[in-house]
Amino acid sequence: MRRLLHLVQSLGTGIILGALGFMLIAEPASAESGRIVILNGQDLKPYQDVLAGLQQSLTKQGITLSVEIHSLRGSLGKAQDVLRDVKQHGARLVVTLGSAATQAAVREVSHLPILATMIVSADDIHSASNATAVLLEYPLDTQLQWLRRMVPGAGTVGVLFNPKENQTKVNSAMRIAQGAGLTLLTQAVDTPRALPDALENLSRTVDALWGISDSVVMTPQTAEPILLSTFRNKIPLAGLSTSWVKAGALYALDRDYVDIGIQCGEIVGKVLGGIGAGSLPPMHPRKVTYAVNLKTAGAMHLELPQDLIQGATQVFQ
Secondary structure, eight states, X not given: OHHHXXXXXXXXXXXXXXXXXXXXXXXXXXXXXXXXXXXXXXOSHHHHHHHXXXXXXXXXXXXXXXXXXXXXXXXXXXXXXXXXXXXXXXXXXXXXXSHHHHHHHHHHOSSSOEEEESXXXXXXXXXXXTEEEEOSSOOHHHHHHHHHHHOTTOOEEEEEEOHHHHHHHHXXXXXXXXXXXXXXXXXXOSSGGGHHHHHHHXXXXXXXXXXXXXXXXXXXXXXXXXXXXXXXXXXXXXXXXXXXXXXXXSEEEXXXXXXXXXXXXXXXXXXXXXXXXXXXXXXXXXXXXXXXXHHHHHHTTXXXXXHHHHHOSEEEO
């Protein structure tokens, strides 16, 4: 997921944050303990949209604490400098955007509440009793329900995965799929070199291929062979993002990043109101957006219902 986010065009941080009215490390030391400190891992548009939604939510709630945004641009050293200052001078809350920023905060800060976002799953915060998150990943049942809506004739669904990363997720998905009337066929892929044979094995028996976030299987480097295989075998692919759909996947669930920021702001309000961050379970995105590729649908002799086409945020044809 992090690699896919890098494909999104970046925006100028200074212009956007100035327009939002954020304060960039401008408060005097005496006021620092009343601040919200944000570690922004990347200057990409989804991250900026999250910050916009967060500010919108804080303003709506009347929260006027100083908000400091530290743009890390992938620098672990800068994250450590900011967190060292937080430990010395305090803060009401630490907000992290991205996996690297989150992992750094979890390692360094145990006495202050942490709110993480722009992370795929809760793995990055599982060891922190002071942290919660708004995740990027949708619940497995939501993902499989949408697959059934997009490809209602698919009774057997294939999934490629790296066992070291996704065995637990796949085990859960198999149980959920069975309850939804689907048969989930899985193929373990330990290295990218094993991908072609795995694709060939699944292509003989599945009606659709479900892509899950996986650093071995679903990457920019493996996108071309996966898409070529699904086209050649006329197997609809549920991709990871709009970028995958543009490249030829049938559809993908995407995210309303502004609304994710609003969700974060609502959690900030709860934490500032006295609720422990660690007592709040991680949340999934509450708004489902998606993109569809009608050219791919036509090539695979699929006719998507008009309501699904009209509800898509992007339609490629």
